[in-house]
Amino acid sequence: MARTPAPRGTRAATLSDVARLAGVSVATASKALNGRNHVHAQTRERVLEAAAQLSFSPNSLARGLLAGRTGTVGLLTSDLVGRFSLPILMGAEDAFGAGQVSVFLCDARGDAIRERHHVQALLSRRVDGLIVVGSSTNPRPPLADAVDVPVVYAYAPSEAPEDLSIVPDNVNAGRMAVEHLIACGRTRIAHISGDREYSAARDRAAGAEAALEAAGLSLVGEVAYGAWEEGWGRAAAGMLLDREPDVDAVLCGSDQVARGVLDTLRERGRRVPEDVAVMGFDNWDVLATGARPQLTSVDMNLEELGRAAARALFEAIDDEHGRGVHTVQCRVVVRGSTASAG
Amino acid sequence: MARTPAPRGTRAATLSDVARLAGVSVATASKALNGRNHVHAQTRERVLEAAAQLSFSPNSLARGLLAGRTGTVGLLTSDLVGRFSLPILMGAEDAFGAGQVSVFLCDARGDAIRERHHVQALLSRRVDGLIVVGSSTNPRPPLADAVDVPVVYAYAPSEAPEDLSIVPDNVNAGRMAVEHLIACGRTRIAHISGDREYSAARDRAAGAEAALEAAGLSLVGEVAYGAWEEGWGRAAAGMLLDREPDVDAVLCGSDQVARGVLDTLRERGRRVPEDVAVMGFDNWDVLATGARPQLTSVDMNLEELGRAAARALFEAIDDEHGRGVHTVQCRVVVRGSTASAG
DNA sequence: GCAATGACCGAAAAGGTTTTCGGACCTTTC
DNA sequence: GAAAGGTCCGAAAACCTTTTCGGTCATTGC
Known part of the structure; x- marks a missing residue:
């Protein structure tokens, strides 16, 4: 099992070397190694042995040059x-x-x-x-x-x-998120998202609102666009609680935002998920599983x-x-x- | 500015094509394109023009095959x-x-x-x-x-x-971290790290203890090895405060651990950094800058x-x-x- | 006008592999 | 014993570029 010391400077073995060692032509060696027919079983064996002995590995450059791929x-x-x-x-x-x-x-x-x-x-x-x-x-x-x-x-x-x-499919993702919250028995759902310049943020909001409408509900307040940061989540959650104290779920534009929202809810004495359910986006493992409680999130696959x-x-x-x-x-x-x- | 539609199936131009178009041999074309001497300026110009017209790009495979690199x-x-x-x-x-x-x-x-x-x-x-x-x-x-x-x-x-x-250099990193805490006026320094199986954890601890010793100090309690998770940081910080209430700095094995430590300190009413300084490892941006207060951390470059x-x-x-x-x-x-x- | 010189260009080989096609050899059949 | 057929192998071309070396042509000096 001794690791063969790297033979620096030793030019890698070519097909010619293999052919010579096996006592055949390069054409035959090539056919033998590539499993082409019209090669005698015994000859093929000799070639394979020679190739193994020289630890031959075909030059992909030459092959690619010829094949056009x-x-x-x-x-x-x-x-x-x-x-x-x-x-x-x-x-x-x-x-x-x-x-x-x-x-x-x-x-x-x-x-x-x-x-x-x-x-x-x-x-x-x-x-x-x-x-x-x-x-x-x-x-x-x-x-x-x-x-x-x-x-x-x-x-x-x-x-x-x-x-x-x-x-x-961010639109559908927003829809699925809201449907999950509704399935959890929530009806007063707010949406705190990230930067409005991102189509991901707008698409998710659109999907969420569509799902709410389909259920005969509507968003609590407006979509709160801001930044993809924990700090924004904390701030936005504070404003949300001031304005809409009876919110029972917050869908967040990202896991980072959700972490901020969780922090503020905790400080304001709201229990998660009993009083308010929280949901993130991205399913960023380290943020989602490190949170208290662990964070439900939408994975983009x-x-x-x-x-x-x-x-x-x-x-x-x-x-x-x-x-x-x-x-x-x-x-x-x-x-x-x-x-x-x- | 119309984007040339991708000519699928059109074999890429070769040096021969360029040479033919320029009315020279491939050898001359090669020399012209590679800035070799012994090519008339006017000829070179013709070749370059032809190459541009065919949007010629030399085949790296052929080149590599020849050069051995x-x-x-x-x-x-x-x-x-x-x-x-x-x-x-x-x-x-x-x-x-x-x-x-x-x-x-x-x-x-x-x-x-x-x-x-x-x-x-x-x-x-x-x-x-x-x-x-x-x-x-x-x-x-x-x-x-x-x-x-x-x-x-x-x-x-x-x-x-x-x-x-x-x-x-994790040993030196541990040393630098402690030196920073000492420079901040801390003397009762604890170390909550991650998995003991990681040499990174052991090396950092070794460096930290060396720096403390050099300053005539020693660690508050033992090194608390655990897991690279926020949950461990929260738990370990709780135990630490129970056993060593007068700790004034916690060096953490990673930013994740530090986030957990910060959470527990906040809940126990300790102010950071006034009462306790906290420091992480890895300088993982999203964790370090999202923390309250933002987290000092060691970047491994x-x-x-x-x-x-x-x-x-x-x-x-x-x-x-x-x-x-x-x-x-x-x-x-x-x-x-x-x-x-x- | 002729030889020598220099500037420029082209033919050819090399790099390693795959594939095609022709050739060599062996076996079989009449 | 010869022709036919089958099996296996090898020579050579192709892929594209770079470099070397020999060759052509014009120019210059005498």
Whole structure:
């Protein structure tokens, strides 16, 4: 089990080396290794043995050069730090990694120049396709360059309707959230959200209001737009309690906001979930499970979104390219903060 | 400004196409595009024009095949979800992306089989080097395969001393944290940390105790090891206050733990920072800035660590391979929870 | 006018793999 | 014993770029 010391400088074995050692031609060696027929079983055995002995691994460059396909894709994200890109990237890496595809990761830092630079580099490396991951759900301009490989936009849809985009269904997510609260017996529901500039915030609010209307209810007060921060949640909850003391549920635009809301409720002596149910968005584990009580939240299924994007890219590479904006459904993760009715 | 529609199916232009259009040979075209001399200025101009017209981009595969270098590196992480891998990856991507290097991202999910699979794939793609990012600072076994390219281990050092590893200096970080608290006028300092199985926890505690001793002080109570969770922070802080009511500072093993400690202190009526100063580790922005008061924390400079790993890999590719465990310094980020003495 | 020099360009090989097609050898059948 | 057929193997082309080296042409100095 001794780890073979890395033979630095030793040129990697080529197919010729294997062929020579096995006493056959490179053509035969290639066929033997790739399971092609018209190779005698015994010959194949000799070749496999030689390959193993030289720990031969075929040069993907040469293979890709010949095949016109590299088995690589580019994953272009606009902000890697953002916590939304990552799970998407995970899911994509997952879907690809299972096959024979390797992923080039590029972070454009929200800079258009850098983005073009990366796209050029990826095209020069002859990737078979591109996934462009946005940092918010707001539509983004399509890639600036003419790209002769399929592109799938994930999370942030492309502004060009002929492009293929895959995004979370935030409208329906808002609907599902409210339906959950109603199922918990709540009727006086308020909505404290984040930045109004984000379509995610507006979509969720729209879905929530639609669900309330469908149930013959309406929102307690207006949608409180603000910032995606705990501090805003604390402040907004204070104002809400002053104005609407009989509220019995607060749907929050994010888990961060929800944490702030929870803090204020606790300080004001409201019990959660007995007096007021609280619900967040994003299902950010560390925030949701660290809360008291643990926070019910809507999960955007971002990993699934990443996998869906990868699958869509696969299809686009093989067959024809899809179009339009497709959605991935969200799901409600129930925890203590909305425990069914008191 | 019309975006050229992606010419799907149109084979990308090759150097021959450019040469033909410019009326020269491929050799001349190559020289012209690469700025080699012995090309007439006028000829070069024609070639450049032709290349632009065909939006020619050289095939990196062919180039890499010839040069024996691909300008790619593999980034092998063991858990992408973990919040420590990401900044490292960012830093590395940053350092590489600035040059001509593209990054293959692979997530092994902490699975040795998957890791070997990924390593094989990367070697087959003839990466020029590998960075292996661990998920905790505990040493990890070296790569199982014989690898003929340089490898740098980041965050988690390799167990093999002849490998090159780059890790945060947690011992010194503990020291710096305590020195900061002492500088704030605190003398009765407790330490609530996370899981004892993590060398990061033990190293930080060791550094903290060393700094206390150097100042003629000692820890209030024992190091309280537990879990990296808010709940543990809340519970441990309760026990601490029961046993050591006159504590005036709590150094926490992570920001999550610190959030829990802050909650308990607030509930017990202790003012932060006036009565008790609180300090976290990791400088996890969303937790640190969302806290009341905002949390002083130790930042591990993970992005810098990633950049350092990339630089080390660069050097190893060009020159000779370094060895041993190198450290990157942490830094204290001061916020309200340790505002200087009341 | 001729030789030497220098400037510029093109042919060809190399890099490693896959695939096609022709050829060699062995077996079978009349 | 010869032809036909089948099985297996190898030569060579193709993918695209870079670099080396030899060749062509014009210019210059005598």
